Amino acid sequence: MVKYALITGASSGFGAAIASVLAKEGYGLILTARRLDRLVALKKTLSGISPDVIIGVMDVRDRLAVNGWIDQLPVQVKKNLDILVNNAGLAAGRAPIDQGEVSDWEQMIDTNLTGLLYVSQAVIPLFKARTEGLIINITSIAGKEAYPQGNVYCATKAAVDQLTKGMRMDLLPFGIRVSSIAPGAAETEFSLVRFKGDEDQASAVYQGFTPLDAKDIAEAVQFIVTRPPHVSIHDLVIMPSVQASATLFKKD
Numbered sequence: 418m419v420k421y422a423l424i425t426g427a428s429s430g431f432g433a434a435i436a437s438v439l440a441k442e443g444y445g446l447i448l449t450a451r452r453l454d455r456l457v458a459l460k461k462t463l464s465g466i467s468p469d470v471i472i473g474v475m476d477v478r479d480r481l482a483v484n485g486w487i488d489q490l491p492v493q494v495k496k497n498l499d500i501l502v503n504n505a506g507l508a509a510g511r512a513p514i515d516q517g518e519v520s521d522w523e524q525m526i527d528t529n530l531t532g533l534l535y536v537s538q539a540v541i542p543l544f545k546a547r548t549e550g551l552i553i554n555i556t557s558i559a560g561k562e563a564y565p566q567g568n569v570y571c572a573t574k575a576a577v578d579q580l581t582k583g584m585r586m587d588l589l590p591f592g593i594r595v596s597s598i599a600p601g602a603a604e605t606e607f608s609l610v611r612f613k614g615d616e617d618q619a620s621a622v623y624q625g626f627t628p629l630d631a632k633d634i635a636e637a638v639q640f641i642v643t644r645p646p647h648v649s650i651h652d653l654v655i656m657p658s659v660q661a662s663a664t665l666f667k668k669d
């Protein structure tokens with residue numbers, strides 16, 4: 418019986434790397450994001466490795482679309498959905514609190530927090546029906562410690578950190594495990610998105626030190642999903658060796 422994992426934000430960075438490790442673990446994949454071309458390419462890559470790869474355009478901010486898309490999955494897939502990785506997210510801009518763009522704030526809150534709630538609410542009934550399931554929320558060091566000009570992004574990740582604890586409590590009676598992973602600086606498309614396509618600004622973030630890469634986080638997911646059923650990993654904080662806090666780096 419193929420077990421399935423649903424990954425949000427699978428078109429890039431952590432999500433794509435997580436898809437790859439879960440394919441190697443033998444999971445069927447349900448890969449979602451907004452960019453279909455990326456998902457099509459990833460499906461092509463992983464189809465020989467995973468027993469089944471389902472892709473779909475899903476903007477996590479659109480509650481009706483989230484519910485509709487998850488609802489239309491084949492019954493056998495929904496019955497065997499075992500893992501949800503709430504990974505879709507972004508930082509938009511970096512500015513002092515009085516100078517932030519309201520549209521950036523809304524995009525971060527709607528994606529990182531509200532979108533994660535929408536997807537979770539659509540999936541949890543499927544897990545409850547099976548009395549098992551695993552939810553992995555991708556938080557951030559930014560949710561543990563705020564940093565200058567990170568304000569709203571940090572707040573969304575702090576909210577998901579708390580939400581993870583609350584979900585774990587509410588889902589305890591149903592055999593559903595809830596984990597979080599809080600990465601430090603990782604070189605993905607994250608900074609390119611944050612700085613709205615400015616490659617110089619984005620690459621400057623990772624100058625002078627070796628950041629994490631997406632595989633580092635995917636391997637942490639692999640660790641979580643391969644624990645036996647009596648073990649729950651609550652929270653992993655994973656940092657580059659030269660990053661001691663949200664703001665303290667040892668750079669060359």
Ligand code: NDP
Pocket residue numbers: 425426427428429430431432449450451452453455475476477478504505506507508528532555556557558599600601602603604605606607608610
């Ligand atoms: P990427 O920009 O490489 O990937 C982000 C993913 O989120 C993309 O696949 C993107 O897909 C998806 N996404 C964004 N908005 C939406 C949306 N509205 N609906 C559905 N999918 C969406 O960055 P990362 O891989 O680094 O980021 C993944 C997660 O990790 C995020 O939650 C981020 O906050 C978190 N994180 C990142 C860190 C880092 O330093 N890189 C450190 C700590 C946490 P598409 O555009 O196709 O929709």
Ligand code: 8X3
Pocket residue numbers: 556557558559567600601602603607663
């Ligand atoms: C992304 C890491 O420190 O740039 O969550 O906010 S950081």
